[in-house]
Amino acid sequence: MKYYFLLFTLLFSFSAISQVKYETIYSEKLGEDREIKIQLPRNYESNSEKRYPIFIVLDGDYLFEPVAGNVDFYSYWEDMPEAIVVGINQLETRIDDGYFDDTNYFPSNSGANFFEFIGLELLPYLDTNYRTAKFVIAVGHDYTSNFINYYLFKDPALFQGYINLSPDFAPMMAERLTEKLSTIKQKTWFYMATGTDDIKSIREDVIYTDKQLSLVDNAAVNYYFDDFEGATHYSLVGRAIPKAIEDIFSIYRPISNKQYKEELLNIEGSLYSYLIEKYNVIEELFGLDNTIRINDFQAISAAIEKLEKWNDYEELGRLARKEHPDTMLGNYYLGRFYEETGEPKKAMRTYQSAFLLQEVGNLTKDLMLEKSDAIKADFGY
Template identity: 55%
Template sequence: MKKIGIFIIGFIFCTTGYSQAIYESFRSIKLDQNRELKIQLPRNYKKNVDKTYPLIVVLDGDYLFEPVTGNVDYFSYWEDMPESIVVGVNQRKTREDDCRYDVAEFLPSQKGAEFFEFIGQELVPYINKTYRTAQLKIIVGHDYTANFINYFLFKDNPIFQGYICLSPEFGPPMGERIENVLSSSNDIWYYLATATNDAENIKKDLVSLDEKLQAIENPEVHYFFDNFEESSHYTLVGRGIPRALEAIFEMYRPISKKTYKEVLLPLETSVYDHLVDMYRTTEKLYGFKRKIRVNDFIAVSTAIEKKARDENERWNELEPLGKLALKEHPDTMLGHYYLAMFYEQTGEPKKAMRAYENGFQLSEVAFLTKDYMLDKVNKIKEDFGY
């Protein structure tokens, strides 16, 4: 146990060493006061000068910022979500006024209306101007602030596409409004969480709302709900944040063994086309283009090989796959290897040999080594007497 504790402490220090928070005082004209911000930039943000990053705005930054940034840093380290910019807004002394709404229309009023304008008209534009943000923007809140973040959802062109509502204490018509908006929204991720030991009125409202939201038939909305066993109004936060990030970025993750077995192998259409469509879809959904992972190339090529043993024409898929790998990873052996396999399996050994030789001069990647490529060249020479 002591070793495990030392490892965890070491990991925390390592993590914070790579992605430390920036503390900043922001002067708001809308609020006529300064607001304390916490900003965490991705690892190597300064080195990746051409890269843009999703923005995650965290209300109740006093206590929600660190759980969110810890999960974002961890998930992005393992490529289960994109690296992201996280901005926390401290509200320890102001959250009641910030979330204020009138009791007639149940919309932000007084200080609440000013805070709404501060987020949409000052904070987000400032972050967009100062840092390299991508199109995708997510907002996070807990109880009062989880109710408040929904007001952004009601705008004609919402500035946020993702909403993480942790045990929201809704105003009276909020549930009905959310149901109406999600029925006709486009490209929205909406996560809602409660728990068995949550406040009884909150849990009852959210369970009831979930039944209505589950019935919405809108493929453009990605809705997720959790009712955590044995968690409270406060402890559900620690479980809800990673669950929400997993759900929102489900399509971003690398091709898993499960996906390989259940999707790629049974696929009757082109496996190569599936890879291209998958990345095109995630670009549309998340608003930024990303390089195709080596892991995903290997998963697709393995499926092509396996299926080609039964259907010989499947080998033809290796040619466009090789050309795509040359484009995505030009400094590695990957693309030349796939082209060499294509030539070898379609009866062009000389072209295959040259492709293996071209790959030999580039960087090793995954299972591809110089010795492996050289063995492939020598085997062709032996078989055909070159």
């Protein structure tokens, strides 16, 4: 219980620091004003060139805050990119917004209007007024969770990520999702969750849908499912949101100890190429051209030392000079390359040239002096 109280306190504190705006926009499709909540990343104003993924949160009157708090928390610790979170308040309109035809089970009447409001009005509004990236995730709970999946059937699909919290599926949705996710070509992240104490009819449909989706064999689709022990229809929301974020943004996170042991230390090819590929995927998927983290440089360096892949140090050193030019990271890596490939004089001079640069972790001026002096003693320079 203390853990959940602490987590709630942390998320509330993070959310309070972030910039939350309340806006009202007029919808021609709906013929009325709609209220939205927008949480901007902490450094939105200072990073004037940066663009951000978007979370579109239905049931924003109660679902916005837990999503916004988790997004701020995880992005603060660099476990996901900073993102813009947009909540659509539906307290008075929820049933009408999600309305679907009782013969073909697709949005119709007020539901069709709300469908077009999001795709043709809200997203263009956000693109015009905020610095948005192309990666958009939709979040819904029970009735609105069913609704977000209709956007999968557009060509191309409107969203790249779908977070389904105890979805109350329309008839035929399981079969339609299975067919669509089996054939879709664009990269898609699909998360679904229920709990052992969820509403019985919803839980049964979700379990059935999971069995169907588990059979989907499509490299473009990343499918995740959780069945939380002891979770009710409402309590599962607090457990599913952080889990969905962790799953969807797993490639974004810094290289972990597990990845180091299981992937880097068993790699057959270039460790440098592993690092480049990781950040190429981040840019391709999320539209983000991120500076490579020092943590990831250090993980690659540790693997180079362990596996004695000394040639990787040359390219890694040049890359570190480009990404972190004010630090001694690049000089140290190049010094190690020269030292291990038979060019001690170059190594000594490279270590010496690092004296005027910023220290990084255990890479200190004392270490550079120690490495330089050792080469002098060995070779009499």
